[in-house]
Each structure stands twice: as C-alpha cells, then as structure tokens.
Amino acid sequence: xxxxxxxxxxxxxxxxxxxxxxxxxxxxxxxxxxxxxxxxxxxxxxxxxxxxxxxxxxxxxxxxxxxxxxxxxxxxxxxxxxxxxxxxxxxxxxxxxxxxxxxxxxxxxxxxxxxxxxxxxxxxxxxxxxxxxxxxxxxxxxxxxxxxxxxxxxxxxxxxxxxxxxxxxxxxxxxxxxxxxxxxxxxxxxxxxxxxxxxxxxxxxxxxxxxxxxxxxxxxxxxxxxxxxxxxxxxxxxxxxxxxxxxxxxxxxxxxxxxxxxxxxxxxxxxxxxxxxxxxxxxxxxxxxxxxxxxxxxxxxxxxxxxxxxxxxxxxxxxxxxxxxxxxxxxxxxxxxxxxxxxxxxxxxxxxxxxxxxxxxxxxxxxxxxxxxxxxxxxxxxxxxxxxxxxxxxxxxxxxxxxxxxxxxxxxxxxxxxxxxxxxxxxxxxxxxxxxxx
Numbered sequence: 001x002x003x004x005x006x007x008x009x010x011x012x013x014x015x016x017x018x019x020x021x022x023x024x025x026x027x028x029x030x031x032x033x034x035x036x037x038x039x040x041x042x043x044x045x046x047x048x049x050x051x052x053x054x055x056x057x058x059x060x061x062x063x064x065x066x067x068x069x070x071x072x073x074x075x076x077x078x079x080x081x082x083x084x085x086x087x088x089x090x091x092x093x094x095x096x097x098x099x100x101x102x103x104x105x106x107x108x109x110x111x112x113x114x115x116x117x118x119x120x121x122x123x124x125x126x127x128x129x130x131x132x133x134x135x136x137x138x139x140x141x142x143x144x145x146x147x148x149x150x151x152x153x154x155x156x157x158x159x160x161x162x163x164x165x166x167x168x169x170x171x172x173x174x175x176x177x178x179x180x181x182x183x184x185x186x187x188x189x190x191x192x193x194x195x196x197x198x199x200x201x202x203x204x205x206x207x208x209x210x211x212x213x214x215x216x217x218x219x220x221x222x223x224x225x226x227x228x229x230x231x232x233x234x235x236x237x238x239x240x241x242x243x244x245x246x247x248x249x250x251x252x253x254x255x256x257x258x259x260x261x262x263x264x265x266x267x268x269x270x271x272x273x274x275x276x277x278x279x280x281x282x283x284x285x286x287x288x289x290x291x292x293x294x295x296x297x298x299x300x301x302x303x304x305x306x307x308x309x310x311x312x313x314x315x316x317x318x319x320x321x322x323x324x325x326x327x328x329x330x331x332x333x334x335x336x337x338x339x340x341x342x343x344x345x346x347x348x349x350x351x352x353x354x355x356x357x358x359x360x361x362x363x364x365x366x367x368x369x370x371x372x373x374x375x376x377x378x379x380x381x382x383x384x385x386x387x388x389x390x391x392x393x394x395x396x397x398x399x400x401x402x403x404x405x406x407x408x409x410x411x412x413x414x415x416x417x418x419x420x421x422x423x424x425x426x427x428x429x430x431x432x433x434x435x436x437x438x
Contacts, residue, residue, distance in 0.1 A: 002015040002016055002017050002057075003015075003016050003087060003088040003089045004016060004087075004088040005019075005054065005085060005086065005087045005088065006085070006086045007076055007077070007079075007083050007084070007085055008079075008083050008084055009084070010076055012056075012073060012076055012077075013058065013069050013072050013073055014056040014057065014058055014073065015056060015057050015058075015059070016054055016055065016056050016087065017055045017056065017057065018055040019052060019053070019054050019055070019087060020051060020052060020053040020054075020055075021050040021051050021052030021053065021118075021120055022052070022090075025047070025122075025438045026047065026048060026050055026122075027045050027046065027047050027048070028045065028046050028047075028048050029042065029043075029044075029045045030043040030044050030045065030046075031043055047122030047123070047438065048122065049119045049120065049121065049122070050119070050120050050122060051117070051118075051119060051120075052085075052095065052097055052118040052119065052120040053115045053116065053117060053118065054115065054116040054118055055113075055114075055115055056113065056114060056115070056116060057111065057112065057113040057114075058070070058073070058111070058112040058113070059110065059111055060110045060111070060112075061110065062110060063109065063110075065110075066107065066109075066110060066112060070112070077099060077116070079098060079099065081098075082096050082097065082098050082121070083096070083097060083098060084096060085097055085118070085120070092126060092127040093124045093125065093126060093127075093437065094124060094125040094126075095120050095121070095124045096120065096121040096123075096124070096125075097118045097119055097120035097121065098118065098119055099116065099117060099118060099119075100117055100118070100119045101117035102117065103115055103116055103117060122438060123436045123437065123438060124436070124437050124438075125434045125435070125436060125437075126340075126341055126434055126435030126436065126437055127434065127435070128432060128433070128434050129337075129432070129433055129434070129435065130430050130431070130432045137217070137329075137330045137334045137420070138327060138328060138329045138330060139213050139214060139216075139217040139327070139328050139330070140325055140326070140327050140328075141155075141156050141208045141209065141210075141213050141325065141326045141327075141328075142156065142323065142324070142325040142326070143156055143158070143180055143183050143184050143323065143324065143325075144184055144185065145184070146180045146184065147177065147180070148174060148175065148176050148177040148179070148180050149174065151209075155208075155209040155212055155213075156206070156207065156208050156209070156326075157174060157206075157207040158174070158175070158179075158180075158183070158204055158205060158206045158207065158324070159171035159172065159173055159174055159175075159204065159205045159207070160173050160175055160193055160203070160204055160205075161173065161201075161203045161204075161205070162195035162197070162200040162201060162202065162203070162317075163200070163201070163203070164199050164200060164201045164310050165201070166201070166203050166205075166305075166307075167266065167267070167268075168205065168261045168263075168303055168305075171203070171205035171305075175191075178191075179191045182321070183321050183322065183323045183324065184323065185323060186245055186322055186323045187322070187323075188279065188322065189322070190246060190279060190320045190321055190322045191320070191321045192318055192319070192320045192321075193318070193319045193321070194316045194317070194318045194319075195311060195316060195317045195318075196311060196313070196316045196317075197311070197313060198310075198311060198312060198313030199310050199311070199313075200310060200311055200317060201307050201308055201309065201310050201311075201317055202248065202307065202308045202316075202317040202318055202319035203305060203306070203307035203308070203319065204305070204306050204307070204319060204321055205303055205304070205305050206242070206244075206303070206304045206305070206306070206324045206326070207301050207302070207303050208301065208302055208303075208304075208326040209299075209300055209301055210233070210240070210296055210300055210301065210302045210326070210328065211226070211229050211230075211233070211296065211300030212300055213326075213328060214233065214237075214328060214330065215229075217330075218365070218420065219365055220363070220365075220368055222236075226296075226298055226300065227293075229300065230292050230293050230296055233292050233296075234289060234290055234291075234292050235331075235358065235359065235422075235424060236330055236331045236422060236424060237289055237292070237328060237329070237330055237331060238289075238329045238330065238331040238423070238424075239285060239289075239328075239329040240285065240289075240302075240326070240327065240328045240329065241283060241284060241285035241326070241327050241329075242258065242260070242283075242284040242285070242304040242324070242325075242326050242327075243281055243282070243283050243284075243324065243325050243326075243327070244256070244258050244281070244282045244284070244304070244306045244321075244324045245279055245280065245281050245282075245321075245322040245323050245324065246279055246280075246282075246306065246319065246320045246321045246322050246324075247274070247276060247277065247278065247279055247280060247319075247320050248306070248307065248308035248309070248317075248318070248319050248320070249277075249308065249317070249318050250308050250309050250310065250311050250312070250315055250316070250317040250318070251311065251312045251314060251315035252309060253275070254275050254276060254277045255273055255274070255275050255308065255309055256273060256274050256282060256306055256307070256308060256319065257271055257272075257273045257305075257306065257307050257308075257309075258271065258272050258273065258282045258284045258304060258305070258306050259271045259272075259284075259304065259305050259307075260284065260286070260295060260302070260303070260304055260305075261295065261302075261303040261304070261305070262294050262295065263294055263295070263297065264294045265294075268305050270284070270286035272284050272286070279320060279322050282306070284304065302326070304324075304326070306319065306321070306324070307319065330423075331422060331423045331424045331425075334365070334418060334419070334420050335418075335419060335421070335431075336416055336417065336418050336419075337412055337416075337417040337419060337431060337433070338415070338416055338417075339412045339413065339414055339415060339416075339417060339433075339435060340414075340435055341414065341435030341436045341437050345388075345411065345412055345433045345434055345435055345436050346386075346387050346388025346389075346411055346412075346433065347387050347388070347411075347412060347431055347432060347433035348384055348385065348386050348387065348388070348431070348432050348433070349362050349383075349384070349385045349387070349421065349429065349430075349431050350382070350383070350384050350429065350430055350431075350432065351382070351383045351421075351426045351428070351429040352380075352381070352382050352383075352426065352427050352428045352429070353377045353378065353379060353380065353381045353382075353383070353425055353426055353427065354379055354425050354426065354427035355378075355379050355425035356376070356377065356378055356379070356425060357377040357422075357424040357425045357426070358374070358375075358376060358377075358424075359372055359373060359374045359375070359404075359422070359424075360372070360373045360375075360377070360383055360385075360422050360424075360426070361373070361404075361420075361421070361422045362385060362419060362420070362421050362422075363419065363420040363421075364410050364417065364418075364419055365418040365419065365420060366413075366417070366418065367410060369408040369409070369410035370407065370408060371385060371387070371403070371404075371407040371408070371409060371410075372403075372404035372406070372407050373385065373392055373402050373403060373404070374402055374403075374404055375394060375399070375402040377425070379425075381394060381395060382394070382395055382396075387409055387410065387411065390409050412433060419431070
C-alpha cells in the first residue's frame with residue numbers, strides 16, 4: 001500500500017511506501033556526576049532532530065516522462081528553508097523538516113525508487129482548533145443552607161423592620177433560624193412578617209456579598225482595595241438583578257415594593273412593585289452599572305428592600321416571603337480548552353467589539369496568569385492577542401503600547417485549560433490554536 005505527501009501544500013509526483021522517524025519519541029538527557037555518589041543527577045532533557053527518511057517510487061510512461069517527473073520533483077524539493085510536510089496517512093498533522101544528504105536513487109527505464117533524506121523537528125503540529133466563547137458567566141446568591149448569625153458557609157443575610165420608610169441602618173434585627181428555613185427555597189412555603197401598630201410597615205432587607213460572590217466564582221481577587229474591586233465590577237458586570245418571591249398586604253389591598261439602597265442619596269431608589277394577591281415574583285434590575293459605588297458598601301455588600309404600605313392600625317401590614325435571590329451576569333466568559341497534544345501550544349484570541357470598551361483581558365484560572373489590553377475600543381474594532389508571538393494586534397496593526405505592563409503571557413498546558421475572557425461590548429470572541437505532538 002502506498003500514499004502521498006505534500007511539501008508546502010503541494011503534492012509531490014511520487015508514491016510513498018514508508019516513512020521513518022514517526023515512531024517512539026527520541027530524547028537526549030543531560031546529567032551531572034557527583035563524586036562518591038551513586039548514579040548521576042538528572043539536569044534536563046532535549047528533543048533532538050530526527051531522521052525522517054521517505055521511501056518512494058516514481059512510475060513513468062517512458063524515458064522522457066521519467067525525466068519530466070524527476071525535474072518536477074527537484075523543483076519542489078529545492079528548498080531554501082524548512083518546509084511543512086503532510087502525509088496522506090496522517091492528514092491532520094504537519095511536520096517541519098528539511099533535506100540533508102543524498103537520496104538513495106536508482107532508475108530502471110520507467111520506474112525509479114529512492115529515499116528522500118528528510119530531517120524533522122521533534123514536534124509536529126495538529127490541526128487548527130477554534131473554541132467558541134459565547135457562553136456567559138454568571139453567579140447566584142440566595143439563602144440555601146443559610147445559618148442564622150453565621151456567614152461561614154453562606155454570606156447572604158436578611159433583616160426585618162417595622163419602621164415606616166426604614167433606612168438601611170434601621171434594619172438591625174436578623175431573625176432566627178426558622179425564618180431562614182422558610183425562605184431557603186422557592187417552594188410555596190413562606191415566612192410572614194406582620195406589623196399591627198398604626199403607621200408601621202412590614203419590611204425586609206436582603207443583603208448579598210456581591211464582591212465575594214464574584215471572587216468565589218472566578219477563583220481570584222478582582223482588586224487590592226474595595227475601590228479597585230468596584231471599578232472592576234463596573235467594567236465587567238453586564239447585568240445584576242434581584243428577585244423577590246412573595247406578596248404584601250394591608251388595609252388597601254395587596255401591594256409589595258422592592259428597592260435598592262443608594263448610599264449617596266441615603267435612600268431606597270429605583271422601585272418596582274407587585275399587586276398580586278398570590279405569591280409572585282418581583283424582578284428588579286434597574287440600577288446603573290457605572291455607579292456601583294453608590295450601591296456596594298465597604299464590605300462588598302449590596303442591599304435590597306421589600307416592604308408593604310403602612311398599616312392603619314386596624315388591618316395589619318403583612319409581608320409574606322417565599323424566597324429571594326441575587327444574580328450577577330458577568331461581561332466575561334469562562335471556557336475550557338482541551339489540549340490533547342503532547343506540547344504546550346500557543347494560541348490566538350480574536351475579538352470583535354460591538355461598542356465602547358476600555359480594556360480586554362484573558363486569564364488562566366489555574367495559574368492566575370493574565371494578559372490585559374488597555375485601549376479605547378469602539379464598535380467594529382477587531383483585536384487579536386497572539387500568545388505565541390506575544391503580540392497585540394488592533395485592526396490589523398501591531399500595537400504593543402496597549403499591553404498592560406503587569407501582563408503575564410502563558411501557554412496551554414496538556415489536558416484541560418479553563419480560561420476567562422472579558423466580554424465588555426464584545427460581539428464575538430474565539431480562541432484558535434494548533435495542538436503539538438512528538
């Protein structure tokens with residue numbers, strides 16, 4: 001059985017019967033002898049060039065045809081640089097090599113056979129792999145498994161207050177464990193908070209560790225100070241939302257209000273409400289993303305309030321709470337690159353922007369290595385981050401001044417690699433790489 005081969009993308013006019021140098025790995029070890037110590041100390045290893053003889057034949061219709069085929073072959077083998085070599089029995093692998101020595105060539109009228117004395121580099125390149133990064137990363141905080149008075153396992157807290165128009169600091173009462181048990185899941189069971197004195201409201205405040213939630217999801221710190229952390233969130237959060245399931249009632253009927261705390265105006269703002277008589281969902285996502293410093297406190301918490309209208313002292317104000325949760329949608333994606341090759345390959349991340357963005361980053365979750373590009377991107381900009389050549393290319397032009405000096409280039413390890421990529425106004429992003437094999 002024979003097969004074909006291509007050199008620099010062109011098929012050679014030969015039939016290949018066998019190829020050497022594609023078997024078990026070769027390596028050279030460097031050791032150091034220590035006097036009076038058995039054995040040697042292992043220092044390092046290297047993979048040398050490998051001989052890759054190509055055993056081939058040429059069939060011709062006559063002497064003239066033979067001369068033409070040999071001339072054609074010589075033109076294709078007249079290589080001034082290392083060539084890319086692909087065999088048809090291994091079409092998804094590319095070898096890199098060059099001729100070195102004399103071919104063992106013999107010719108009998110219409111048939112010629114010989115050996116092409118190729119030397120190959122120790123690694124061969126696998127086919128190109130492109131990974132779509134369209135799955136968005138999000139995190140959810142709720143009251144599952146919450147222990148009253150403890151933030152060890154679940155940092156979410158809720159408080160109760162009957163004060164009409166109670167501000168954040170007036171919510172000081174954290175209820176006991178049975179209350180948390182009632183609101184742990186969305187299951188139709190509820191905790192009911194009732195206020196009877198005239199002018200009182202039934203109110204609950206829900207506190208969620210927004211900064212801690214994101215850092216736990218990502219597995220790394222997003223800043224040295226709280227200001228740094230909030231700035232990071234403003235750049236990389238695409239949406240956050242609060243969901244309350246329950247209902248509120250007083251003498252005027254059914255109504256429950258939901259607001260977010262604004263520390264600058266010192267008030268509850270961006271209100272929404274429900275007048276449903278059944279346990280229903282009130283969804284709140286009105287806060288502006290560019291002013292998170294107004295909503296997050298010095299400990300990284302964000303606060304929402306659900307309340308009834310005030311009671312007249314005859315019909316109580318009652319707040320029924322089924323459950324509540326806080327969802328953060330990040331403007332970055334997590335994706336896994338499976339490198340099945342034997343050598344760490346380089347890769348390229350290509351992103352197209354759909355709007356303004358001030359930076360872009362790719363981070364290795366396991367090692368913490370990260371490459372960040374700082375640039376005023378606008379809609380239509382195309383960014384290429386080439387991890388192999390260590391280059392930043394914006395709209396086809398190399399622009400290394402945009403590379404954050406704290407960046408640390410990295411390669412893909414063998415096996416699974418989990419990466420984070422920023423998605424602030426990025427309409428499309430993909431990573432392309434070639435596996436490497438010995």
